[in-house]
Amino acid sequence: MRILLASSEAFPFCKTGGLADVVGTLSQKLGAAGHDVVLFLPKYRAVESAALQGGMSYPLEIPLGAGSVQVSLRYMQWRSVSVQFIDCPPLYDREGLYGAAGRDHPDNDVRFTVFCRAVLEGAKAMGFKPDVVHLHDWPSALVASYLRTLYARDPFFAGTASVLTIHNLAYQGVFPLKSFLQAGFAKADAAPARKAEGYSFLKAGLAHADWLSTVSPTYAHELQTPAGGHGLQALLRRRRDRLTGILNGIDLDYWSPERDHFLAQRYGAADPQGKAVCKAKLLADLGLRAAPGAPLAGMIARLDRQKGWDLALQALTPRLRRCRFVGVGEGDPALVKRVSGWARRHGSSARFHCGYDEGLAHRLYAAADMLLMPSRFEPCGLGQMIAMRYGCVPVVTRTGGLRDTVTEQPSGRANGFTARPGDARDFGRALGRALDAHGTADWGRLVRAGMESDFSWDRSVRSYLELFKRAAAGRGVPPSV
Ligand code: ADP
Secondary structure: OEEEEOOOOOOOOOOHHHHHHHHHHHHHHHOOOOOOOEEEOOOOOOHHHHHOOOOOOEEEEEEOOEEEEEEEEEEEEEOOOEEEEEOOOOOOOOOOOEEEEEEEEEOHEEEEEEEHHHHHHHHOOOOOOOOOOEEEEEHHHHHHHHHHHHOOOOOOOOOEEEEEEEEEOOOOOOOHHHHHOOOOOOOOHHHHEEEEEEEEEHHHHHHHOOOOEEEHHHHHHHHHOOOOOOOOOOHHHHHHHHEEEEOOOOOOOOOOOOOOOOOOOOOOOEHHHHHHHHHHHHHOOOOOOOOOOHHHEEEEEEHHHHHHHHHHHHHHHHHHOOOOEEEEEEEOOHHHHHHHHHHHHHHOOOOOOOEOOOOHHHHHHHHOOEEEEEOOOOOOOOHHHHHHHOOOOOEEOOHHHHHHHHHOOHHHOOOEEEEEOOOOHHHHHHHHHHHHHHOHHHHHHHHHHHHHOOOOOHHHHHHHHHHHHHHHHOOOOOOOO
């Protein structure tokens, strides 16, 4: 198949979260399976210019409002995937992918409108007629709307179906109507994007895309409820026959304690001794003293209400005599202040590193005995799968993809500890059960169950391909909205 992926993030080029891991790995797996894959990304400052040097650059003029914006396509071959960067320094050459210092860039509507239109114009310029365009979250959602409106009669895209994947429904790209008009849409075409608070790029894409998917079966259900639908539940219920949940995998070559170059010592399921070395080294590096055998809990997550840092702190505070804690994350400045202050007050037992640090994240997965994920909602979650690979037992809430991957039920081969979402006391109890189990024979079984779990991409890639084939075959059938 000819598959075009358009995304605002892809690891290793630009990443703020799991979306980047998914797009990076999925595109490579599709390319390696012999499909013709082109990945479009914005050329942010974070994308190394060196990698693009000597490559071709192709100028494009993108209409915007009454005028236009000059961009250029910059090409790079990344193993089996052709990557096309949309280069436009006034829009993308700046600090942060979506914002800086805790604030969104004020022109994100223009930045991602231009990106979406440049994806379609770029595909035409390079003569790449996709069978499927695969879009991810609000920043690339407008591609689906363009295909249904301005480009609906363009013969170049006559054989193209669109699939929009929801990685996180909480981010909807809501702007004034003016942003849609400036993007070239007629007022009537913008109507499906309307919400009480404005016009949403994501809602437009969800109404216009041929097929929708999300990143776990449980989240696909939660999205259709008032509690999980973030105001879009009615639309998603109407489109449920076109909505499917496909669990993400993780890149097992990259997330491998046997091969991980960030670690003080590598280890595997058959020989877990190296994990103790990694733990001792990290504790020493961070100046944390611990009784021999005392458990280390870790947390690696964006500082956002979603991730439940507040719940983690409440659960940890009365239990710091029984464990040590190391947290890594960046995000909401108010939460940074709260978590940093808490860690300082509990300096003999806890550390918090504010920032994005790939190496530290790897070292912490390897060092920690348990990973805390008290998410209020979690579309899929990668942390718990990575943790299990590294012999680190997840303590999670039963929501979204966490519910689909972690079980405390012995009948289902327990691999972690689970609590009710949004309930600090229940999360504390789950953490308590984890601390009780640590050091017992049960613990070894939990660690092994996690390390032996199959979180490979192969199953998910097969499901995506089935979805793409269904979408391509059913193209032209109008969305049931
Ligand atoms: P989300 O996409 O909602 O942020 P996921 O659990 O799906 O959450 O993915 C998070 C990914 O980002 C994981 O690979 C995790 O290790 C990584 N990550 C999150 N915060 C940091 C950080 N501060 N430093 C390094 N890696 C991080």
